[in-house]
Amino acid sequence: MPGDVRVLGACPLDCPDTCSWVVTVRDGEAVSMRGNPDHPYTRGALCVKVNRYLEHSRSADRILYPLRRVGPKGSGRFERISWDEALEEISVRLRGIVEEHGGQAIWPYLGTGSLGYLQGCEGVAGRRFWNMLGASRHWLNICSTAGNTGLRLTNGTPGGMDPENFALAGLILLWGTNTLTSGHHLWKFIQDARADGAYVVAVDPIRTRTADQADEHLAIRPGTDAALALGLLHVVLAEGAQDEEFLAAHTEGWEDFRAEILECPPERAARITGIPAEAIHRLGTRLAHTRPTAIRATMGIQRHAGGGTALRTIASIPAVTGDWRHPGGGVAYSTSGHVHLAVDTRDDLLPGPVRTLTMTRLGSELADPDSVKCLWVYAANPAGSTSDGNAVRAGLAREDLFTVVMEQFPTDTVDYADIVLPATMQTEHVDLHAGYGHLYLLWNEPATAPPGECLSTTETFRRLAAHLGMTEPSLFASDLELAEELLSSGHPSLEGVTLDRLRKEGWARMNYPTPFAPFAEGFPTGSGRMRFPPRGKAYVPPRSSLTDDGLVLITPAAHTFLNTTFGNNPELLRRAKDPVVLVNPADAAARGLTDGQRVRVRNAVGEFLADVEVSDRVAPGVVASPKGRWPKLSPGGANANAVVEERDADLGRGAVYHDNRVELIPCADPGTRQYPGGT
Structure with a gap:
């Protein structure tokens, strides 16, 4: 036009x-x-x-055509082939694997590179195709599952307060979340609240850019958040500020939980969390007498051994204070529980029961050559983002493992692929989205034609199904037909939200009240009541608290990367500079480390290289190195996941990225860093 x-x-x-x-x-x-x-x-x-x-x-390193490996695995050496050649080779290999080993030897490894309901993980893109083959199920546990599971056990849903209602709060706790880096649009609503006198507290092991802007920062020991919650509630009870009416009408297990609170006075919470008892008393008193109180707790808070329990106990705070009854009160973790799209993965297409493989156990699963014969990676970069990076790369190097990667850029994972399929980016395909930090559905219309021979996820699976001779009609549904299906759940929240409306207007708020107090009249549990954590299970300590050896490493989100997306962008790499590890001055002095010195960040699992940044932004005993680096663009060829153990959190088999101890060793050979386009 x-x-x-x-x-x-x-x-x-x-x-x-x-x-x-x-x-x-x-x-x-x-x-x-x-x-x-x-x-x-x-x-x-x-x-x-x-x-x-x-x-x-439009990056010069964009993958535009199907590729076949011609060098050793990991070398990143490929030749261009046609789509017909790629589909034929894939079809032959998949048929052979199913015939010899069964469909469960195929692992479709889908990540959070896209949260689309058509092209990405929210709608479990490709599941119908994989069901036809009887492939293994994929448990996407890498991000938020511990917290989601904890909140379902407590509230019946991970859905909490509407983040827009932070504008109504009198007290705001930003708990384990760096809002100005990871979800900065919430800050506008926080500013609206501050204009009306709200007090903002950042609870975080790091003094982040968000903590700099808060009225108060509490430097908590990683993974001890539930103990702080109990200590604050102890003060609420001492002040007689619990909402007895709400507790009686809408909760169960209160007497046992009350006894647990009374066993954790601020002095005990201080010993566990490292926060002075006076600060806990002060914030507890403010919490007791400020309605409404809004708590923002996001995914970083639950990436440790007690992560699910931490969310359970934090979500108990507004039940005790009665904040769940007030617009502007409660906990905002993920609004995903308020989304009721009709995701039909057609599990009836499965030939029989199948196993489930866990995302963060990729390294150990691939170590067994009889377990997985085909790994199909899409919207993911496991060589750069999954626990125990060394084990992952060792598994990817298996010559008997047939690996297909659908990608936009030559990531570390692509380097190990047998076949690479060029994938579209968001401006080149249609998709339907729902935020997990607001209450809107959004439509993505393609702005341009795909470059080269890139295909969307949905089109790739349609073509592959046809090449394999599959005839099940649902495998060939168009993107618009799939979108119509998604909007057909009949849930009241979708009344009036049609595909035509979304395509014309771009977005629509789901039908929830404004303001929205989701649990004012009860909870979506079997009893209709919020369920407090059982006696003795309101605090699960992090694994890292069980020893004093070394330093606790946390790997927060970088300001310039989103997971490993943009990890190859030259300008954002330039802004990020070399990888750093923040070290408290006391810990640096004890180890004879100086600012800018390159060190090996090491434990029994592995190591990566980073430059020391001596800073009081981290407390003694804690070090921090932002995530998101591509290993092959990092000194030493590894990133922070090289030292992350393959361990599960307490609930949902969540990941433990913030629950690992390391030591810092001066690096005699600082290595080099290879940027896109040159050293």
């Missing part, structure tokens, strides 16, 4: 904000992108990462 055309879309990435964006297209080329100023949550702003999305989509 002549002239400029505005195309409405949505960010697909693993962030609670799921922004609405506007792409301006001129003569078939996307020339600009901005946040949608009409969207009530996006409010016209994108993050520093997504602001470079169009540039990223």
Whole structure:
């Protein structure tokens, strides 16, 4: 079309904000992108990462054609082939694996590279196809599952308060969340609350950029959050500020939980958390007398041995204070529990029972050559983002493992693939999204044609099904037909939200009240009551607290990368500079380390290289190194996941990225770093 055309879309990435964006297209080329100023949550702003999305989509290292490996696994050496050649080779290998080993020898490894309901993990893209083959189930436990499981046990759903209602709060606790880096749109609503006198407290092991902007920062020991919650509630009880009416009408297990609270006075909580007892008393008193209190707790808080329990106990705070009855009160972890799209993966297509393989156990699973014969990776980069990176790469190097990777860029995982299939980016395909940090559905309309021979996830599986001779009609549903299915659940929250409306307007708020107090009249549990943690199970200590050896490592989100997405963007790499590890001055002095010195961050699992940044932003005994680096673009060829154990959290088999001890060893050979386009 002549002239400029505005195309409405949505960010697909693993962030609670799921922004609405506007792409301006001129003569078939996307020339600009901005946040949608009409969207009530996006409010016209994108993050520093997504602001470079169009540039990223045109990157010189974009994968545009199917590829076949011609060098050793891990070498990243490929030759271009046609789609027909790729589909034929894949079909032959899949048939052979199913015939010889059974469909369960195939592991479809889907990640959070896209949260789309058509192209990504929320709708479990490709599941119908994998069901036809009888492939293993994939448990996507890497991100939020411990917290989700804990909240379901407590509230019946991970869905909590509407983040927009933070504007109504009198006290805001930003608990284990760096809002200005990971979901900065919430900050506008926090500012609205502050304008009305709200007090903001950041509870975080690191003094983040968010903690800098808060009224108070409590530097908690990693993984001890439930103990702090109990200590604060002890003060609430001492003040007589518990909401007895709400407790009697809407909770169960209160007397046992009350006894547990009384066993954790602020002095005991202080010994566990490292926060001074006076600070716990002060915040507890403020909590007791400030209605409403809003708590923001996101995924980093539950990546340790007691992560699920931490969310259970934190979610108990607004039940004791009665904040769940007030708009602007409660806990916001994920709004995903309020999304009721009809995801039909057609499990009836399975030929029989199948096993479930756990995402964070990839390394150990691949170590057994009889377990997995085909690994199919999409919307994921496990060589850069999964626990025990060394074990993962050792498994990927197996010559008998047939590995297919659907990707946009030559990641570390791509280097180990047998076949690489070029994947579209968000501006090149349709998708349907729901944020896990707000209450809107969003439609993504393609702005441009795909470059080269890139295909969407849905189209790739349609073509592969046809090549394998499958005839099940549901495998060939168009993207618009799939979207209509998703919107057909009949849930009241979707009344009036049609595909036509979404395509015209770009987004729609689900039908929830404004303001929204989801549990004011009860909870979606069997009894209709909130369930407090059982006696003796309100605090599960992190594994790292069981020894004093070494330093506790946490791997927070980087400001310039989103997981490993954008990890190859030259400008964002330049801004990120070399990998660093933040070290408290006392710990640096005890080890004779100086600012800028390169060290090996090491434990029994592995090691990675980073430069010391001596800083009081971390407390003694804690070190921090941001995640998101591609191993092959890092000194030493490894990132922080090299030292993360393959261990489960207490609930949901969640990951433990913030529950590992390390030591820092001066590095005689600092190594080099290979940026895209040169050293």
